Amino acid sequence: AMGMKGMFVVHPKDPDFMRVDRDFLIMLNAFDIDPGTYNIDPALIEAAITDRTRAIMPIHLYGQMADMDPIMAIAGANSLAVIEDACQSITSTYKDRKAGSVGTAGCLSFFPSKNLGGIGDGGMVVTNDEKLYDQLILMRNHGCEQMYYHKKIGGNFRLDPIQAAALLVKLPLLDKWSAGRRKNAEYYNKKFKGSVVVPPVVREDCVSIYNQYIIRVPKRDELLAHLRANDIGCAIYYPVPLHLQECFGDLGYKKGDMPHAEKAAEEVIALPVYPELTNKMQDYVVETALSFLQE
Ligand SMILES: Cc1ncc(COP(=O)(O)O)c(C=O)c1O
Incomplete structure (x- = not known):
């Protein structure tokens, strides 16, 4: 919708190395993360911008927004769009502004594991840019404004009505659920204080x-x-950093290129934090973890 087919979003390597023959945008987290929040480090963005860069794509990871002010300033100075990946951070805020509302566009996921999860796959793009909105509406429905008259090559990116129906039932509960998660996180933080466990860093x-x-x-x-x-129940988000994924093997990255992301991939673990969790259940998680770690 932004007319970026074949362009690279960010890539720090020699432009000759870029592959421009792909149909899909390559959106590669091509520089290291902030090791505290695991989000994009704005200090590293400028060096990654090339003459082919069209957008910065901050991912608001684990429920917390990236440091948007410097990102927006860099985007403005370089005439770049900002596409916020707010899939894990619906309704989270940065300086009282909601995820997805700061950049040019914001992307939400309604995958069932998300805070607002459907009963199957689904998602949404939000924007305040009317031109972009019109493009998105067009591309969502095979490039048609009028049925069977194709203005653009689009696809079927419509949200299923069954998903919309389920999401409408859940939406009014979202703030309560998020508050429950925050309360559970605070309880864990208190319980892990003074131990070897490093809790999440929230700005x-x-x-x-x-x-x-x-x-x-x-x-x-x-x-x-x-x-x-x-x-x-626990999980590793994520075991392999993007630059070491097999599918990006041809881009030439190697182990050691992004030490913070690589270290995080070896050390992080997600504990259950869903809103229905009781303090007693959390005590069990903490005791089970700490007794093992202190052995
Ligand atoms: C940060 C982030 N971005 C994008 C996605 C992709 O969302 P979907 O699975 O709805 O395509 C996910 C989902 O796992 C995600 O967590």
Whole structure:
């Protein structure tokens, strides 16, 4: 919709290395993360911009928004769009502004594991830009404004009515659920204080919706197995950083290029934080984790 087919969003390497023959945008997190919040580090953006860059795409990871003010300033200075990936952060805020409402466009996911999850796949793009809105509406429906008259090559990106119906039932409960997650996160933070567990870092100007409660621990893989053996649901978000994914192998990145992202991939683990969790259940999680880690 933004006319960027074949363009790269960010890529720090020599432009000759870029592949422009792909149909899809390559949206590669081509520089390292902020190791505290795991979000994009604005200090590293400028060096990654080339003459082919058209957009910055901050991912608001784990429920917390990226540091948007410097991102918007860099985008403005370089005439770039900002596409916020707010899939894990619906209704979270940065300086009282909601995820997805700061940049040119925001993307939401209604995948069932999200804070506002459907009963199957679904998603939404939000924007205040009317021209972009018109393009998105067109492309959502095979490029048609009038049925069977195709202005553009689009696709079927419509939200199923069954998903919309389920989401409408859940939407009024979203704020309550997010508050429940925040309360559970605070309880974990208190319980882990003074231990080897590194709790999530939430900036003072941000409100997180804790799509995940992510801690850093030593012996992470062993802890994962131990928690699972004790019937505690937990997961690794994410075991392989983007630049080391097989599908991007041809882009020439190697281990060591992004040490913060690589270290996070080895140390992070997500604990259950869903709103219905009771303090007693959380005590069990904390005791099971700490007794193992302190062995
Ligand atoms: C940060 C982020 N971006 C994008 C997506 C993709 O969303 P969907 O699965 O709805 O396409 C996800 C979902 O897992 C996500 O967590």
